[in-house]
Amino acid sequence: MALPVVLDVDTGVDDACAILLAALHPALDLRAVTCVGGNADVDAVVANTLTVLDAAGRPDLVVARGAERPLLEEAVDARHVHGLDGMADLDWPKSPRQPVVAHAVEVLRDVLLEAAAYADEEHRVTLVPLAPLTNIALLLRTYPQVAQGIREIVFMGGAAQAGNATASAEFNVFHDPEAAAVVLDACVDLDIAVTMYGLDVFYAPRISRGTAELLVSAGGHGASELAGRLIAFQCERFGSDSATIGDAGAVCAVIEPGAVRRERLPVRVELAGTWSRGRTIVDLRDWGGDLSHDPHGQARSTIDVCLEVDAQRFATLWLDTVSGGMR
Numbered sequence: 001m002a003l004p005v006v007l008d009v010d011t012g013v014d015d016a017c018a019i020l021l022a023a024l025h026p027a028l029d030l031r032a033v034t035c036v037g038g039n040a041d042v043d044a045v046v047a048n049t050l051t052v053l054d055a056a057g058r059p060d061l062v063v064a065r066g067a068e069r070p071l072l073e074e075a076v077d078a079r080h081v082h083g084l085d086g087m088a089d090l091d092w093p094k095s096p097r098q099p100v101v102a103h104a105v106e107v108l109r110d111v112l113l114e115a116a117a118y119a120d121e122e123h124r125v126t127l128v129p130l131a132p133l134t135n136i137a138l139l140l141r142t143y144p145q146v147a148q149g150i151r152e153i154v155f156m157g158g159a160a161q162a163g164n165a166t167a168s169a170e171f172n173v174f175h176d177p178e179a180a181a182v183v184l185d186a187c188v189d190l191d192i193a194v195t196m197y198g199l200d201v202f203y204a205p206r207i208s209r210g211t212a213e214l215l216v217s218a219g220g221h222g223a224s225e226l227a228g229r230l231i232a233f234q235c236e237r238f239g240s241d242s243a244t245i246g247d248a249g250a251v252c253a254v255i256e257p258g259a260v261r262r263e264r265l266p267v268r269v270e271l272a273g274t275w276s277r278g279r280t281i282v283d284l285r286d287w288g289g290d291l292s293h294d295p296h297g298q299a300r301s302t303i304d305v306c307l308e309v310d311a312q313r314f315a316t317l318w319l320d321t322v323s324g325g326m327r
């Protein structure tokens with residue numbers, strides 16, 4: 001049986017890369033794509049998401065609109081990274097479709113409760129948030145019973161070492177730090193396994209500009225052309241000969257967990273800090289003496305942190321899938 005997954009996205013150039021992979025890879029059964037404000041406002045995110053699914057030939061998939069803004073922070077987009085429309089300003093045909101009427105949190109609830117109704121593990125859903133965690137925080141606090149339907153949460157966000165939105169914080173966590181803290185806290189209470197796919201691995205799987213041009217040459221406004229144009233946009237924007245598949249790496253980690261070196265580590269989200277708000281504080285210390293004398297005590301949440309990936313394997317997995325080789 002294909003692995004049931006749901007993506008929560010802020011599409012977003014690299015979210016688009018992730019959606020293409022999840023929609024087309026035969027090992028995954030993509031149940032829904034829920035949207036949240038982040039890289040762009042939530043309406044642009046919904047429009048971009050529908051466009052990607054049309055290009056992938058998956059107009060059957062449910063798309064739902066979620067939170068417009070973070071729990072506490074004001075919304076600040078990342079159009080300087082992702083383009084004015086949030087998805088590379090490609091002048092791509094817009095989808096004629098609309099999202100479902102239900103809110104993203106209700107769609108997540110329904111998909112997860114349906115999975116929970118089965119007694120077996122196989123039907124449980126892997127939840128893959130690739131965006132600020134606002135929808136997921138609202139979901140877990142409002143409908144904690146969905147935990148029964150969740151196999152694990154694999155989220156893109158945070159970092160053990162570096163930041164991008166600020167020198168110390170990664171964009172998704174920085175955008176809504178309270179939501180990230182709520183999700184980690186709720187996952188302890190609800191016994192949900194969590195994997196953090198953060199900036200330590202995010203940039204590693206890369207596609208060259210030349211390969212992007214080959215993908216674009218497939219034409220026809222399909223998955224291959226879109227994938228190539230998304231990579232080409234990033235090469236252009238960052239003045240580089242290659243670009244990361246970004247959020248799509250988190251989906252690769254779900255498909256090929258063996259290609260990831262991960263460690264179980266205590267993680268906190270910095271909610272104060274002058275320069276460090278939104279940082280994930282990953283405790284890499286291994287000497288018990290330091291740990292037991294820490295005046296803060298142990299972090300409540302211990303999760304799997306991805307520290308290294310087989311970047312070539314992930315890049316090949318993505319490329320084979322979006323160019324039609326896996327179907």
Ligand code: BDR
Pocket residue numbers: 012013014015039078081130131156164170171172246247
């Ligand atoms: C994350 O922020 C967004 O810009 C990307 O889509 C990714 O989810 C990287 O920090």
Ligand code: CA
Pocket residue numbers: 009010011012014015039130131247
């Ligand atoms: Ca994203």
